[in-house]
Amino acid sequence: MSDLRQTTPEARLGGGHALRRYWSVLLVPLIGLIGWFGSQPVTITLLYGATWAIYTVGYDMFSGFSGRVNLGYAMFPATAAYVTAVLSARLKFSPAISIPAGIGAALLLAVLVGALTLRITGIYFALSTAIIPLALFQLTHVFGKFLGGEEGIWGVPPIFTDPRLDLVVILLILGVSMCFALWYVRSKAGLVLRAIQGGELTAQALGLNTFRFLFVSLLASSMIGATAGAYLAHFQMLVAPEILHIITTLQIITFAQIGGPGTIVGPVVGSFLLVNLNEYLRAWTDLRLFVYFATLVLLLRFSPDGVLVPVARAIRRLFLRPDAPSGPGGS
Amino acid sequence: MSVEPSTAAPFLEIEGVTKKFGGLTALDAVSFGVQKGEVTGLIGPNGAGKTTLFNVLSGFVPPTSGRVAFRGETVTGLRPHAIARRGLARTFQIVRPFPGLAVHENLAVGGLSNRVFDAGRELAGARAAAEQVATRVGLLPWMDRQATTLPHGLLKRLEIGRAIMTQPSLLLLDEPFAGLGGHEIDEVSGCIAELAAGGLTLIIIEHKLRALMRLVRRVIVLNFGRLIAEGSPQEIGANTLVREAYLGEKGAARLA
Numbered sequence: 001m002s003d004l005r006q007t008t009p010e011a012r013l014g015g016g017h018a019l020r021r022y023w024s025v026l027l028v029p030l031i032g033l034i035g036w037f038g039s040q041p042v043t044i045t046l047l048y049g050a051t052w053a054i055y056t057v058g059y060d061m062f063s064g065f066s067g068r069v070n071l072g073y074a075m076f077p078a079t080a081a082y083v084t085a086v087l088s089a090r091l092k093f094s095p096a097i098s099i100p101a102g103i104g105a106a107l108l109l110a111v112l113v114g115a116l117t118l119r120i121t122g123i124y125f126a127l128s129t130a131i132i133p134l135a136l137f138q139l140t141h142v143f144g145k146f147l148g149g150e151e152g153i154w155g156v157p158p159i160f161t162d163p164r165l166d167l168v169v170i171l172l173i174l175g176v177s178m179c180f181a182l183w184y185v186r187s188k189a190g191l192v193l194r195a196i197q198g199g200e201l202t203a204q205a206l207g208l209n210t211f212r213f214l215f216v217s218l219l220a221s222s223m224i225g226a227t228a229g230a231y232l233a234h235f236q237m238l239v240a241p242e243i244l245h246i247i248t249t250l251q252i253i254t255f256a257q258i259g260g261p262g263t264i265v266g267p268v269v270g271s272f273l274l275v276n277l278n279e280y281l282r283a284w285t286d287l288r289l290f291v292y293f294a295t296l297v298l299l300l301r302f303s304p305d306g307v308l309v310p311v312a313r314a315i316r317r318l319f320l321r322p323d324a325p326s327g328p329g330g331s
Numbered sequence: 332m333s334v335e336p337s338t339a340a341p342f343l344e345i346e347g348v349t350k351k352f353g354g355l356t357a358l359d360a361v362s363f364g365v366q367k368g369e370v371t372g373l374i375g376p377n378g379a380g381k382t383t384l385f386n387v388l389s390g391f392v393p394p395t396s397g398r399v400a401f402r403g404e405t406v407t408g409l410r411p412h413a414i415a416r417r418g419l420a421r422t423f424q425i426v427r428p429f430p431g432l433a434v435h436e437n438l439a440v441g442g443l444s445n446r447v448f449d450a451g452r453e454l455a456g457a458r459a460a461a462e463q464v465a466t467r468v469g470l471l472p473w474m475d476r477q478a479t480t481l482p483h484g485l486l487k488r489l490e491i492g493r494a495i496m497t498q499p500s501l502l503l504l505d506e507p508f509a510g511l512g513g514h515e516i517d518e519v520s521g522c523i524a525e526l527a528a529g530g531l532t533l534i535i536i537e538h539k540l541r542a543l544m545r546l547v548r549r550v551i552v553l554n555f556g557r558l559i560a561e562g563s564p565q566e567i568g569a570n571t572l573v574r575e576a577y578l579g580e581k582g583a584a585r586l587a
Contacts, residue, residue, distance in 0.1 A: 188451075188453055188457075191432075191436060192440065194432055194436075195437075198429030198432060199429060202423070202427040204411040205411055205412075206412075206415060206440060206441045206497055207415035207416045207441075208412055208443065209410075212445060217447075
C-alpha cells in the first residue's frame, strides 16, 4: 500500500512551484461557474457541499496532520452558528456584528478546548473532544428559551436573496481556507504536526513544545469551520441543534477519509462528491447514513490513506509522468 | 578511584537522584558529575536503571527525590522540550524515526525553534543544517527516503543525527551500537569519536564494552539502581564488585 504522505520532498518541505502547491484551489471557481449557471437546486447543493468542504478542510489541517482525531470538530462551526443566530435573530444585530462575534465565540471555545484536551494523549483525546459538544448540546436545551431547544433558532435574516451570491461568499471562504491550509500544512508548523503524529515524545526530546504547536493549529483549524458556520446561520436562516451531534463530525471524517486525510484537497473533493450523492439518496436518509458509516469503517480497515487522492496519484504516476521518479521509498 | 578533577564545578551534576516505581527502586541515591568535554560510559546489567537515569536527566520521568543541575541550573522539574532547549539532548535505545517523514525531514525537525509561524526561512535553514549533519553521520545518500524504510544501521545514525540537529552541548546516547554488526559499529563509533573530538560532552549507555571502551576515559557502573563503581576502564575491569555484578571474567578481560 502506498503511503499517502510520500509526496516529493520539495512539495513537502515548502519548496516546489506555487502552482503545483495550490493548483487544487482552481476547483473553487470551477464549482462557482457550475453553481452560477446551474439550476437553483444545483446551486443550493453546491452551497451545502462547499460548507461541508470548509469544515473538512478545517478538520483535516489539524487532525489529518497531527493524528489527533478531533471527534468534536463540529462544535466550532456550531458555536459560531449559534452565536451568530442569537445575535441576529434574537437581538437584531447586523451580520457585520453577528458573524465576527460568532467566529470570536468559536475561537474562545477553541482556546478552552485546547487548554483542556491537548495534554490528553491517544484515544482519550478523541474521547474528550467527543464529549464537549454533547455537553454544549445539553446547553441548547437548558437555555431552551433563548437557544431554541430542539427547534433551534429560526428567523435568522438572510444576507442575500439570491443563493448564487451566498455561493460566491462561501466559495470565497473555501478558497481562502484551502490556500491557508495548504500553506500551513506545508510550512514548518505542518512538519511539526506530522512529527507529532509520528511520535510526540520524540518531538519533545528534540526541544519542540508540542503543546504550543497543537494549540495554535487547533485554533487555526477551528477558525476555518467557524467562519463557514457563522455564514451558514445566515444563508440557512436557522440553526438546529443537530449540528452538535457527533454525526456531524463523523460525516466530516467520512468525507475526509474518502478523499484522503492529510491532503486538504482530497477532503474537499470528498465533501462535494458525497454531498451531491446525498441529493440522489435523499429519499432514503437513514440508509444513507448507514452506507456512509459502513463505508467509513471499511475504509479505515482497508484504505486508511483514503481513496481519491491515492488513486489520483497512482494514475498520475502511471500515465502522466512515466519517467518521473516515484515518491521516496517507491511503492 | 574517581578520575573527576576537583577544580571546576561539574557541567552536569546529579545529586542523590532516586526514582521509585511503586515498590521498585529503579534509581537509588545516584550522584555523580560530568565535566565539560568528557566522554563517560554508563554500564550495568539490564534493569540497573541506566535508561531510567537518562529519562530523569532529559525530563521524561520526574525523580522521586534528588536534583539534576546542568550548566549550573537546576533542570529537575522542567519539561523535556525545555531541557532539550538548554542543550541536553538524548537518543533512544529503540530507534524512533518519525514515520511518514523523509530522512531529511526527520533531521530538519531537530533543528526547529518553537515559533509556530515561519515564512519559510527557518525551514530552509533547518534543511541546510540537515544536509551538514547528514554528511557528518553518513546519511546524505538516503535523504529522500522514507525514514522507516531505512535499515537498522542507518536508523541508529539517524537517531544520533537528529539529536545533533538540536545543537546540544551534552548528548546522552542510549545504546548507539545495539543491533549493529562489527563494520557498522566502527562507522557509528567513528561518528561519535568525531563528536567528542569537536568538544561535545557525551554519556553513553552501552553493552558492547569493547567498542565503548575505545570512546570513553571514564566509566560509571549501575547495579539495582545504585552507583557501584566509577573509574577508568582499567579500574572498572579490576573491580571485583563490578566483575561479580555485571562483567564476569570474560567481560573484565575486554576492559583490560
